[in-house]
């Protein structure tokens with residue numbers, strides 16, 4: 001790729017924040033993106049503090065996103081940011097993404113994309129009208145072995161798909177840590193900042209995105225049982241969901257923030273008429289392929305047979321087999337495709353299908369449809385709800 005470096009701005013990701021720093025590190029991995037501006041914190045003083053620590057030009061460390069849009073728009077085209085990454089709590093994604101798109105900037109946004117389906121539909125219209133590139137950080141689809149899984153399913157290696165099991169257990173919120181002011185738990189348990197759902201929006205939406213990405217099928221109906229186990233918590237911290245996909249495929253999804261000792265156990269199993277697949281986020285360099293009546297095959301990232309089965313997996317691989325790649329590289333893969341798409345558009349090139357392989361506003365809308373359906377089903381005694 002890259003005739004030039006893309007200039008990145010960031011909103012969110014202030015001192016002590018989690019995912020903003022992951023974005024900053026991952027976007028640097030390939031050397032094609034440079035952070036030049038930001039409004040990093042809800043507190044302008046902390047934004048200045050972090051911007052200074054990052055060595056940014058003082059004039060490009062902003063008090064808030066509105067000032068950032070105003071002042072960046074006034075800079076010459078070859079100096080102003082090419083895109084902004086939004087790494088704030090959920091309630092800010094929609095207004096910030098919309099404002100930057102309307103001002104003519106490309107946007108990379110954290111998930112869940114918005115607080116409601118209505119906002120997601122509105123944002124879809126804004127993206128279309130703007131002609132700008134919009135990326136959504138469903139980072140798990142950036143793993144090479146997830147891309148391989150999708151390509152094996154697409155190539156029919158599993159036969160006719162029958163069942164998908166996907167789960168994301170965590171245990172870090174098993175106690176009421178929000179009451180002690182734990183930063184990440186505080187907004188995640190506040191409906192005004194998190195949205196109508198807790199756990200199901202935070203990590204259930206990753207499960208939904210992974211199941212639809214790998215299978216190439218949409219969830220058509222679901223039935224959800226959501227629970228707040230921790231006393232006084234206003235949003236769900238555990239979710240168990242039955243799924244029906246297109247083509248008669250059935251599924252089970254569970255996610256949890258109270259499954260003590262579990263860390264980031266996102267895992268997926270797919271079963272077809274001829275074989276199965278199994279992948280675990282905590283061991284992302286291997287994908288298990290399970291043909292009927294034959295030994296289980298362990299496919300290992302970085303090998304020529306992976307590249308042959310999945311050019312997208314090969315493209316998202318930086319070091320040889322046996323040298324582990326992980327979370328940051330998966331983020332970097334989303335950034336690499338997003339950045340390449342921006343440059344291809346800028347240079348009037350034909351958009352490359354492999355570069356376009358990153359989550360966007362359509363996936364964001366699917367995520368919100370899933371979240372709202374889960375909440376509606378759970379409120380109505382776990383009734384089946386169509387998406």
Ligand code: NAD
Nearest residue numbers: 012013014017018019040041042087088089090110111184
């Ligand atoms: P966090 O609480 O650690 O950080 C949020 C940061 O945003 C803080 O610095 C806060 O001051 C800042 N902020 C809040 N409102 C702001 C505003 N209006 N303008 C500027 N800055 C503002 O939260 P986190 O855990 O990093 O999560 C942030 C987002 O990232 C959430 O939407 C979350 O769902 C998402 N996330 C995604 C992943 C992933 O794997 N893709 C992982 C974790 C979090």
